[in-house]
Amino acid sequence: MVKYCTGNPIITPENVPPLGKNFRVIGSFNPGVTLFEGKPLLLVRVAEQITQKQQGKVSVPVAEGGTIRVLDFELSDSRYDFSDVRTIRNGKQKFLTSMSRLMVATSEDGEHFTLHPDRVLMPENEYEKFGVEDPRITYLEGVYYITYSAISDYGICTMLAKTKDFVSFEKMGNILHPDNKDVVLFPQKIGGKYYMLHRPSTSEFSRPEMWIAESDNLMYWGNHRRLMGVRDGEWDSARIGVSSTPMPIDEGWLVLYHGADVHDRYCLGAVLLDAECPSKVLARTAKPIMEPVQAYETSGFLSNVVFACGCIHSGDTLKLYYGAADKYVCLAELSVPFLLKSLQEGK
Amino acid sequence: MVKYCTGNPIITPENVPPLGKNFRVIGSFNPGVTLFEGKPLLLVRVAEQITQKQQGKVSVPVAEGGTIRVLDFELSDSRYDFSDVRTIRNGKQKFLTSMSRLMVATSEDGEHFTLHPDRVLMPENEYEKFGVEDPRITYLEGVYYITYSAISDYGICTMLAKTKDFVSFEKMGNILHPDNKDVVLFPQKIGGKYYMLHRPSTSEFSRPEMWIAESDNLMYWGNHRRLMGVRDGEWDSARIGVSSTPMPIDEGWLVLYHGADVHDRYCLGAVLLDAECPSKVLARTAKPIMEPVQAYETSGFLSNVVFACGCIHSGDTLKLYYGAADKYVCLAELSVPFLLKSLQEGK
Numbered sequence: 043m044v045k046y047c048t049g050n051p052i053i054t055p056e057n058v059p060p061l062g063k064n065f066r067v068i069g070s071f072n073p074g075v076t077l078f079e080g081k082p083l084l085l086v087r088v089a090e091q092i093t094q095k096q097q098g099k100v101s102v103p104v105a106e107g108g109t110i111r112v113l114d115f116e117l118s119d120s121r122y123d124f125s126d127v128r129t130i131r132n133g134k135q136k137f138l139t140s141m142s143r144l145m146v147a148t149s150e151d152g153e154h155f156t157l158h159p160d161r162v163l164m165p166e167n168e169y170e171k172f173g174v175e176d177p178r179i180t181y182l183e184g185v186y187y188i189t190y191s192a193i194s195d196y197g198i199c200t201m202l203a204k205t206k207d208f209v210s211f212e213k214m215g216n217i218l219h220p221d222n223k224d225v226v227l228f229p230q231k232i233g234g235k236y237y238m239l240h241r242p243s244t245s246e247f248s249r250p251e252m253w254i255a256e257s258d259n260l261m262y263w264g265n266h267r268r269l270m271g272v273r274d275g276e277w278d279s280a281r282i283g284v285s286s287t288p289m290p291i292d293e294g295w296l297v298l299y300h301g302a303d304v305h306d307r308y309c310l311g312a313v314l315l316d317a318e319c320p321s322k323v324l325a326r327t328a329k330p331i332m333e334p335v336q337a338y339e340t341s342g343f344l345s346n347v348v349f350a351c352g353c354i355h356s357g358d359t360l361k362l363y364y365g366a367a368d369k370y371v372c373l374a375e376l377s378v379p380f381l382l383k384s385l386q387e388g389k
Numbered sequence: 390m391v392k393y394c395t396g397n398p399i400i401t402p403e404n405v406p407p408l409g410k411n412f413r414v415i416g417s418f419n420p421g422v423t424l425f426e427g428k429p430l431l432l433v434r435v436a437e438q439i440t441q442k443q444q445g446k447v448s449v450p451v452a453e454g455g456t457i458r459v460l461d462f463e464l465s466d467s468r469y470d471f472s473d474v475r476t477i478r479n480g481k482q483k484f485l486t487s488m489s490r491l492m493v494a495t496s497e498d499g500e501h502f503t504l505h506p507d508r509v510l511m512p513e514n515e516y517e518k519f520g521v522e523d524p525r526i527t528y529l530e531g532v533y534y535i536t537y538s539a540i541s542d543y544g545i546c547t548m549l550a551k552t553k554d555f556v557s558f559e560k561m562g563n564i565l566h567p568d569n570k571d572v573v574l575f576p577q578k579i580g581g582k583y584y585m586l587h588r589p590s591t592s593e594f595s596r597p598e599m600w601i602a603e604s605d606n607l608m609y610w611g612n613h614r615r616l617m618g619v620r621d622g623e624w625d626s627a628r629i630g631v632s633s634t635p636m637p638i639d640e641g642w643l644v645l646y647h648g649a650d651v652h653d654r655y656c657l658g659a660v661l662l663d664a665e666c667p668s669k670v671l672a673r674t675a676k677p678i679m680e681p682v683q684a685y686e687t688s689g690f691l692s693n694v695v696f697a698c699g700c701i702h703s704g705d706t707l708k709l710y711y712g713a714a715d716k717y718v719c720l721a722e723l724s725v726p727f728l729l730k731s732l733q734e735g736k
Contacts, residue, residue: 134621136594168615172594196615197592216613219569219589219600242566245544246590247483247519253566262609266563268515268543274481 043380044332049153051338051370052363058088058145059159061110065090065103068140069343070157071365073147074177075352076186078208082354084147084155084363085163085177085188085208086371089140089343100124103141104172105165113137135195141165142173144190146208152354152361153373163203163211169194170201178226178351180287182236187260189225189238192216198243200225202260217263224252224283227260228295228320236260237320239269239297241283250281252299254321270313270323277301277309277330285310285350286360290317293382294324298362300349301330308347309333310364312381328388331381332374334367342367390727391679396500398685398717399710405435405492406506408457412437412450415487416690417504418712420494421524422699423533429701430555431494431502431710432510432524432535433718436487436690447471450488451519452512460484482542488512489520491537493555499701499708500720510550510558516541517548525573525698527634529583534607536572536585539563545590547572549607564610571599571630574607575642575667583607584667586616586644588630597628599646601668617660617670624648624656624677632657632697633707637664640729641671645709647696648677655694656680657711659728675735678728679721681714689714 055067067090074085092101092112101114115122115130115137123131130137146161165174171194180187188203188211197220205211218225221243228237236257243250251271255263272279278301286298295315302308309330316322334346350364353376360376402414414437421432439448439459448461462469462477462484470478477484493508512521518541527534535550535558544567552558565572568590575584583604590597598618602610619626625648633645642662649655656677663669681693697711700723707723 134596193594195595196598197589197595199613215611217611219565219587219602219613220592220595221589222566240566242544242568243593245568247540248542248544248567249481251543255566257609257611258605259609262604262606262611264562264564264604264609266546266566 043377045375046336047153047373047375050336050372050374051366052153052373053084053086053147053155053157053371055369058086058157061090061103061143064093064112066093069142069369070145071368071370072176072349072351073363073365073371074144074179074188074190075354075363076179076181077354078148078186082149082152082361082363083208084149084371085144085179086147086157087142087175087177087365088145089142089173089368091140100130100139102130102137102139104137105141105167105170108166110141138172138193140173142175144174144177144188147371155371161209163188163190165192167192167213169196169199169216171195174201176223176349176351178284178287180227180229182227182229187227189217189227191223197221198223200240214261217261224285224300226284226287228288229290232320233318238263239284239288241281250283252282252284267321269315269321270326272301277303277307277333278311280304280306282311286353288315288320289355289360291378295320296355296378296381298331298350298353298360306344306346307334308349310348310350312385314385325385325389327381327384329384331376331384332362336366336372338370338372339366342369344368390724392722393683394500394720394722397683397719397721398713399500399720400431400433400494400502400504400718402716405433405504408437408450408490411440411459413440416489416716417492418715418717419523419696419698420710420712420718421491421526421535421537422701422710423526423528424701425495425533425555429496429499429708429710431496431718432491432526432555433494433504434489434522434524434712435492436489436520436715438487447477447486449477449484449486451484452488452514452517455513457488485519485540487520489522491521491524491535494718502718508556510535510537512539514539514560516543516546516563518542521548523570523698525631525634527574527576529574529576534574536564536574538570544568545570547587561608564608571632571647573631573634575635576637579667580665585610586631586635588628597630599629599631614668616662616668617673619648624650624654624680625658627651627653629658633700635662635667636702636707638725642667643702643725643728645678645697645700645707653691653693654681655696657695657697659732661732672732672736674728674731676731678723678731679709683713683719685717685719686713689716691715
């Protein structure tokens with residue numbers, strides 16, 4: 043039911059020019075997706091590490107004061123825990139070994155993409171010190187809005203940015219407090235209000251689940267309500283979060299979401315929300331609509347991951363540009379009638 | 390520098406009528422504070438447990454469908470962890486052994502209070518299943534607004550309610566997503582906007598610190614910015630959160646806050662915010678302005694805790710109605726000139 047592009051992965055880390063000669067691109071993945079001037083445009087998360095030259099050291103990039111600074115750690119420094127390849131911890135603080143920025147990629151045929159190193163949403167301010175990640179793009183009232191995760195010492199915030207040309211980006215501030223990830227705006231007002239889906243990340247009481255909130259102006263958000271939860275023993279038992287921008291179809295709002303189990307295996311599912319009252323879940327797929335099965339999905343920086351941030355909806359087809367194994371951008375096609383059937387069965 | 394009321398504690402659990410004959414009040418503490426019709430009014434957090442009748446069982450109250458339901462657990466049930474007297478955990482879920490509601494208390498002399506069991510803000514909806522806690526009251530544009538923590542399976546939300554008479558309360562929904570505690574509104578607009586202080590509770594990267602946000606309508610909030618952080622090795626090294634409603638003084642906004650160290654010892658400090666730009670910290674006390682030293686503060690449900698949710702500002706004096714040891718309401722007076730001196734020294 044999933045039609046994979048034979049050219050997968052369509053963007054690999056090797057395709058992406060690094061920030062500088064000391065940098066190494068380790069991942070190009072989890073792209074935001076939109077149609078721009080009639081053609082697919084991706085905002086690719088590009089993760090980079092510092093090329094390590096000295097034995098016994100590890101250096102990490104951080105954004106500070108509009109520039110990229112390099113922090114050096116001695117592997118022999120017992121105050122720090124280096125056991126996780128993704129992080130450096132010292133109990134109170136956590137650093138990321140890689141830093142992400144968001145790079146525009148364009149295509150004529152929807153399969154072969156050109157990366158634009160001069161069209162980048164860079165980590166800059168104090169909330170973005172450890173990078174910017176996992177963008178969702180929503181075309182709304184003539185403007186492209188981008189919601190993305192900003193990672194720093196202050197936690198995981200959601201920042202809103204806007205652009206009309208994908209050349210320059212205007213950052214509009216934190217629209218949610220930490221910790222929150224996987225945030226997307228609906229592409230139109232509903233009953234006079236803007237809506238978002240979001241995913242509070244941590245809680246003493248609950249697990250990371252999907253919530254909905256509303257706004258008058260896109261900047262200030264409230265009336266937060268839990269939309270849907272994890273399912274014990276299922277593929278989406280550990281955490282869930284929105285994947286695609288909500289798509290209006292005859293039956294309501296079609297939304298793709300990702301779910302992970304306790305082994306951090308990430309799959310995709312779908313949910314149908316009421317057209318007029320998007321806080322109402324009409325149907326949810328029982329089984330994954332897409333699982334990590336291809337070699338580029340089962341092995342990478344974080345293995346067994348399919349993670350989408352958006353897709354292009356055209357008639358009966360969704361063109362899904364998705365992140366595979368936290369390393370690649372891949373392309374697959376999903377059939378909307380198949381999704382509707384899966385949603386019906388999941389009821 | 391702290392003048393304690395000789396009648397302390399001024400409200401004890403024994404003063405509070407329980408919800409029913411199977412209930413036992415274990416704490417009356419952390420009151421919201423305001424002047425109402427010229428006299429002090431408290432909104433006291435009343436925590437109750439189920440009186441245990443059967444050996445080997447523990448029963449906990451939860452709010453569900455507008456009523457209070459009792460859940461029974463067998464102490465021999467190995468799926469649950471009963472080691473913390475405050476909670477019952479099973480890995481994925483957490484229950485509280487007590488449930489809190491908020492009860493009005495009034496006074497003619499500011500020292501002797503009458504509790505009103507018929508004037509109560511009750512836990513009712515799905516976000517309040519495990520209780521409502523730690524209210525702050527802000528008188529704003531002729532209305533008393535109450536911000537309080539709503540605890541449930543969905544995490545720790547902040548709910549806004551309003552009242553004009555402290556007889557009936559109108560709940561206005563979750564103004565922040567989980568987890569967030571210690572939220573207070575400023576008592577007037579600043580530069581055309583409403584402001585709040587808040588405290589995101591958990592983060593992979595940071596510790597629980599104080600943030601500021603703004604709004605056009607009190608319901609929707611955004612432009613979240615970190616206001617001030619914890620201080621390593623100090624009395625406020627583990628977490629901080631706002632205590633009092635911000636008070637306008639000549640020098641700016643005077644705000645009391647609480648801080649805890651790694652031993653969960655809670656003290657009070659003060660911070661001065663810029664009058665026109667409340668996201669700017671002008672001064673912060675270095676040492677605690679109040680520490681748990683009295684017997685009723687050093688021993689209780691949670692020992693070594695002074696925790697304020699508000700005070701009454703009159704001339705050079707703050708009348709602080711505060712929670713002691715998560716058990717009592719106590720009264721102390723602080724001198725504003727002393728606070729200003731401490732703030733100056735802390736610079």
